[in-house]
Amino acid sequence: MIARIAARLGHGPEVELGPGDDAAIVRAPGGRVVATTDLLLEGRHFRRDWSPPYDIGRKAAAQNLADVVAMGARPTALLLGFGAPPDTPLEWVDALCDGLRDECAQVGASVAGGDIVRGTTVLLAVTALGALDGPAITRSGARPGDVVAVTGRLGHAAAGVELLSEGRREPADLIDAHRRPRPPYATALRARELGATAMLDVSDGLVQDLGHVADASGVRIEIDGAAVPVPPVPDGLRLALTGGDDHAFAATFPQGATLPAEWRTIGRVAEGPAEVVVDGKTYGPGGWDHFRLS
Template sequence: MSTIGEAGEFALIERLVARLPQGPSVALGPGDDAAVIAAPDGRVVATSDLLVEGRHFRRDWSGPYDIGRKAAAQNLADVAAMGARPTALLLGLAAPPDTPLDWALRLADGLREECALVGASVAGGDVVRAPQITLAVTALGDLGGGPPLTRSGARPGDVVAVRGRLGYASAGLALLSEGRDGPAGLLDAHRRPRPPYEAGPQARELGATALIDVSDGLVQDLGHIADAAGVLIELDSAALPVPAELGPGGLHHVLTGGDDHAFAGTFPPDAPLPGSWTVIGRVAAGPAGVVVDGRPLQAGGWDHFRS
């Protein structure tokens, strides 16, 4: 059976499920009409994303294992950004029948191993025939009795801080678009992000007033916090972490590049932020928006219907 078409729907599902062990949060896994996930808190954090071949990934740039890791990461990071613990993923896979069976199995391996980083499981999903590969991923999480971290809590006087890499995935994408074969670290950052998942619950413990997963660009995503809270966010470019390896366009990548899934939040000025967080600005009263060194950024960030 070299393709998923030759394997057939049910054999494909059987092969996928065999690669996806279930963790303690899954009361009932694949095999019934729906999975049952434990929700000790009594509330469930839920988020979903679509990844379309040619738009979110290219098979000539990324292998199935990395695509699986990336698909899981961007959803698990959204759960963590709410201050929650990820518990489970659901996967919808649409693919042409000539897709190699091993490609689908390696995709499942990537999903499984990214979930393992946070103790979550791939608890079920669906497969369907389609003209191009599309992944629909839903992630679930548990708040552990605490309040969710939202975008709307930022207050004038708060500091703005980030944790995680910024600009690496964007720099890697630029290199791939130019046909470059290195530096390998930047290419790998595009293929497989490294969200600091523990930053979400940690931010809540540190008293964060708002938090967001940086998926579409630092300025654009902080703009969501500014709009939700009705505040002005002032960033200091000199305080931003801009590694030399990002090259001459490093600051632009840090401000506008997405897909690293770092975390950006606002905190009371006296919050005891450890060294893993970098203060990059402040929250002020004023018209909602984001400025860098006192000026609005004219362009940048990801928009599916603009880019």
């Protein structure tokens, strides 16, 4: 099984030594490595009856690669811990691997190693590594006066989940958004050149995630509701503000920065206290209410 998967995945030039030894060896130019890990459990983070294995692989890779890119780093390699029942079809595993491989290929990364165990349900433990070619872009660098911008879709995956929960299979665009996020990696990888002061990937919802920037930077973040890109459904703004899983990127840039069209300016950074407001009002997971962070 391990040999089959390793052969199917191959590995790229950033991986000096791939599967088959005690550990993999991955290039880390600059003498630092960015690393992040996520656990995805069947039934909780994905459903085999909602998503084909290829898409589960794409998504599992995407959410980790997006975390690396959100640091201003270039993804180099993925490690996969894979648990599955013994009756899992080999074709299912093949398709999962193809999805991981193809998503990695979007950013020049590849799967460097992993572990396979027998479990009662499918579970994926994905670790992504990345190289830093300059300073990291953390959550703590936002400064009063900065503009707030996003790139990528917001609320589409959440709209897709709501449709699937209702037993619907279309619009295909929204269903696909849940099954396979499309993080705008290339745009985010150029954020440093544009002077980004803070960046993160939007995985839990725009307001909640920008809350981490507000908290880490000690600033107030003011969003213009009308400027937020929304999915084409009723109540789109709610989904755009609270829905996760699209893996858009949100960043702050110095006032006056000239941003290309891929970045949409949606607000500004002001003096603290640390909170996120939309059209002047705090906005929590349940709707308009108090959402002070610290």
